Amino acid sequence: MRFHTHEALILEVFDLQDADRIVAFLTRERGHKRGVARGARRRHSRFAGQLQPLAKARIDWGEKEGRELVRISGADLVRPPRGLDDLEGLLLADYLADHMLRFAQEDEPSELYFRLLDSTLEALAAGVDRDLAVRYFEAWVLRIAGIFPAPRGCPQCGESFGAEGAVLPPAGEALLCPRCAGGTPGAGDRPSAGAAAPGGLAVPVPVLAFLVAVGRLSLPELAAQGGAEPAVLRRAEELASRVRRAFLGHELKSYDVMRRTLAEVAGAG
Numbered sequence: 362m363r364f365h366t367h368e369a370l371i372l373e374v375f376d377l378q379d380a381d382r383i384v385a386f387l388t389r390e391r392g393h394k395r396g397v398a399r400g401a402r403r404r405h406s407r408f409a410g411q412l413q414p415l416a417k418a419r420i421d422w423g424e425k426e427g428r429e430l431v432r433i434s435g436a437d438l439v440r441p442p443r444g445l446d447d448l449e450g451l452l453l454a455d456y457l458a459d460h461m462l463r464f465a466q467e468d469e470p471s472e473l474y475f476r477l478l479d480s481t482l483e484a485l486a487a488g489v490d491r492d493l494a495v496r497y498f499e500a501w502v503l504r505i506a507g508i509f510p511a512p513r514g515c516p517q518c519g520e521s522f523g524a525e526g527a528v529l530p531p532a533g534e535a536l537l538c539p540r541c542a543g544g545t546p547g548a549g550d551r552p553s554a555g556a557a558a559p560g561g562l563a564v565p566v567p568v569l570a571f572l573v574a575v576g577r578l579s580l581p582e583l584a585a586q587g588g589a590e591p592a593v594l595r596r597a598e599e600l601a602s603r604v605r606r607a608f609l610g611h612e613l614k615s616y617d618v619m620r621r622t623l624a625e626v627a628g629a630g
């Protein structure tokens with residue numbers, strides 16, 4: 362058995378039979394891990410209150426060669442989860458954690474993912490607009506994964522994006538200028554040929570500007586500059602969702618659950 366102690370962000374907590382819990386957590390040093398916390402459901406357990414989703418905690422665990430589940434032997438709360446205890450907040454918490462489970466690797470250093478989730482949680486606790494924070498987070502997950510479409514210019518013709526904005530083609534992972542997105546090679550002189558490429562997503566100039574700002578500014582800086590219009594955030598959300606789906610081959614389950622649940626709640630109200 363090899364023993365580790367690292368700061369972690371708790372991603373998921375499941376009850377097992379008896380008094381145990383399964384806990385998924387993210388570390389800078391070892392990526393995401395899954396472990397058993399024995400007795401964690403007992404009232405006077407030493408884990409009581411330490412292992413909640415999106416809490417930051419110092420975790421002690423032991424690993425055995427060839428075993429997927431580690432044994433969690435201790436946990437000290439560093440920061441409780443804050444500001445996400447309403448329905449939308451809980452759904453968002455699942456959504457943020459889901460990204461880490463899909464994109465951060467097990468047993469691989471995950472400094473950038475850790476810092477992204479950590480700083481997003483800090484900003485949410487400080488009252489930064491949720492919509493802005495989550496769009497920022499989504500875009501940065503794609504950046505860290507190396508699949509964020511460059512928002513400045515068209516990789517096909519090399520031109521900077523102009524007043525017509527850009528287009529994400531239906532199965533595409535890169536933003537193209539409208540001409541390249543719609544025209545076949547050599548037919549690039551048709552006026553605004555690609556703007557209506559079927560199934561493509563138009564990405565207008567304000568959305569491109571938002572994506573550039575996300576890459577250059579911290580989330581608090583972006584919020585201090587006034588964030589972005591709701592329509593810009595909706596388009597950025599759709600763009601991130603399409604790029605993520607193309608990469609994973611499916612949408613994150615937590616995203617579908619969040620959208621469906623919030624739509625039902627809105628419909629019932």
Ligand SMILES: [Zn+2]
Pocket residue numbers: 515516517518519520537538539540541542
């Ligand atoms: Zn082009």
